[in-house]
Amino acid sequence: MENPMKKVVIAGAGPAGLMAAHFLSKNKGLQVDVFDANKAIARKFLVAGHGGFNLTNAETTDTFIEKYNHPFIKDAVRAFSNEATIRWLSEIGVETFVGSSGKVFPEKGIKPIQVLTKWTSYLEQQRVGILTGHQLIDFNGKEAVFQNGETTLNVAYDYLILAFGGASWKKTGSTGEWTSLFTGKGIQLVPFQASNAGIVLSDWNPELGGGVLKNTGISIDGEYKFGEIELTDYGLEGAPVYALSKKVREGATELVLNLKPVWTSQQLVEKYAAFKGSKTDFLNAIKVVKPAVKLLKNCLSREDFTDDARFLRAIHYLVLSMESLRPLDEAISTVGGISMDEITPSFELNNYKNHYCIGEMLDWDAPTGGYLLQACFASGYVAAQSVLNQ
Numbered sequence: 157m158e159n160p161m162k163k164v165v166i167a168g169a170g171p172a173g174l175m176a177a178h179f180l181s182k183n184k185g186l187q188v189d190v191f192d193a194n195k196a197i198a199r200k201f202l203v204a205g206h207g208g209f210n211l212t213n214a215e216t217t218d219t220f221i222e223k224y225n226h227p228f229i230k231d232a233v234r235a236f237s238n239e240a241t242i243r244w245l246s247e248i249g250v251e252t253f254v255g256s257s258g259k260v261f262p263e264k265g266i267k268p269i270q271v272l273t274k275w276t277s278y279l280e281q282q283r284v285g286i287l288t289g290h291q292l293i294d295f296n297g298k299e300a301v302f303q304n305g306e307t308t309l310n311v312a313y314d315y316l317i318l319a320f321g322g323a324s325w326k327k328t329g330s331t332g333e334w335t336s337l338f339t340g341k342g343i344q345l346v347p348f349q350a351s352n353a354g355i356v357l358s359d360w361n362p363e364l365g366g367g368v369l370k371n372t373g374i375s376i377d378g379e380y381k382f383g384e385i386e387l388t389d390y391g392l393e394g395a396p397v398y399a400l401s402k403k404v405r406e407g408a409t410e411l412v413l414n415l416k417p418v419w420t421s422q423q424l425v426e427k428y429a430a431f432k433g434s435k436t437d438f439l440n441a442i443k444v445v446k447p448a449v450k451l452l453k454n455c456l457s458r459e460d461f462t463d464d465a466r467f468l469r470a471i472h473y474l475v476l477s478m479e480s481l482r483p484l485d486e487a488i489s490t491v492g493g494i495s496m497d498e499i500t501p502s503f504e505l506n507n508y509k510n511h512y513c514i515g516e517m518l519d520w521d522a523p524t525g526g527y528l529l530q531a532c533f534a535s536g537y538v539a540a541q542s543v544l545n546q
């Protein structure tokens with residue numbers, strides 16, 4: 157007798173694939189199986205939890221969706237918003253709190269691995285199959301072919317959801333090697349590039365590494381960000397730096413730091429005029445942090461540091477030359493992968509009915525701060541709804 161259950165095969169057990177499984181599993185008429193090439197699932201999801209598991213952001217939806225560069229991702233996040241993420245977390249037994257910057261974290265004491273364990277326990281209760289060590293190597297509209305060591309496994313499907321991730325942090329399983337799967341299938345791929353990556357500076361003194369610039373402004377090609385910037389032995393890291401990755405990809409060669417952005421240039425000149433003491437004392441008095449003082453002294457010539465006008469201008473307008481972004485594998489996320497022109501707003505491939513691509517394997521971009529994960533969750537949700545509505 158024919159099995160009345162429709163089969164959904166999901167390849168890639170990161171946040172996008174698992175979220176698709178989560179919502180599909182609510183329909184008992186579907187058999188849902190998730191396969192991952194890696195020995196363990198959702199490694200990048202766990203890596204994202206190092207130093208604080210920022211799962212989404214508490215912004216209003218209108219502000220939130222402005223962070224994305226593609227309408228399909230914006231629409232998906234409208235359909236599955238930050239509030240939906242918080243509800244889903246609560247459903248699997250993870251309560252959350254909003255941090256000072258609007259970032260949403262699991263309640264204190266809940267480790268990233270505990271979030272994942274609660275999620276997989278839920279999925280197992282819902283009878284979702286999860287198989288590790290199975291790499292999807294081909295699909296033909298009826299069967300997905302998985303490689304498990306020396307063995308190949310052909311799995312029949314009615315719906316195939318691909319959630320392979322981007323091409324950074326290869327050790328987590330997000331190798332980007334899946335692009336060969338699409339060769340000969342007429343699906344347009346965009347080359348991977350680093351996003352949310354550190355910046356390598358030219359003529360940089362590695363000894364400046366280790367310092368942190370708090371409350372600092374950074375601009376590239378007129379786009380301005382503010383926050384905490386880490387100095388490393390090759391250049392700069394930190395959320396405001398990552399958010400300007402696109403400008404570096406577009407070929408910008410200079411960035412400008414503002415080490416005292418809370419004051420106008422006029423205020424800075426007036427404070428300096430009224431100050432009695434050395435330039436270093438002045439920087440200390442106006443609470444420019446030590447690493448910033450060291451940076452200024454390192455970047456300015458003795459003449460520029462001595463000259464009042466040039467010294468004051470450098471506090472607000474310190475120009476640094478950029479060499480490149482850090483290598484692809486170090487990037488927090490990547491752009492490139494499957495072109496957004498290849499999919500419908502439901503994340504279904506235009507020319508392959510019942511085949512979906514979700515998460516970071518698609519060519520969209522967003523900053524860190526919970527926006528990447530939110531888009532991955534949302535695309536998984538939207539693809540699941542599309543299957544459920546058929």
Ligand SMILES: Cc1cc2nc3c(=O)[nH]c(=O)nc-3n(C[C@H](O)[C@H](O)[C@H](O)COP(=O)(O)OP(=O)(O)OC[C@H]3O[C@@H](n4cnc5c(N)ncnc54)[C@H](O)[C@@H]3O)c2cc1C
Pocket residue numbers: 167168169170171172173191192193194196197198199200201203204205209210211290291292293319320321322324325328329330331334487488489514515516517524525526527528529530532
């Ligand atoms: C250091 C770091 C910090 C981060 N911090 C944050 C943050 O604070 N906030 C935020 O929103 N985001 C953050 N991110 C980004 C976030 O983790 C990713 O955007 C997200 O994990 C992507 O989810 P995904 O499901 O699309 O893909 P992934 O999580 O990359 O999962 C893809 C899965 O597919 C599997 N796979 C690949 N090829 C195959 C194949 N052929 N067959 C079967 N399986 C396959 C892989 O093994 C992997 O498990 C961070 C990332 C990093 C690296």
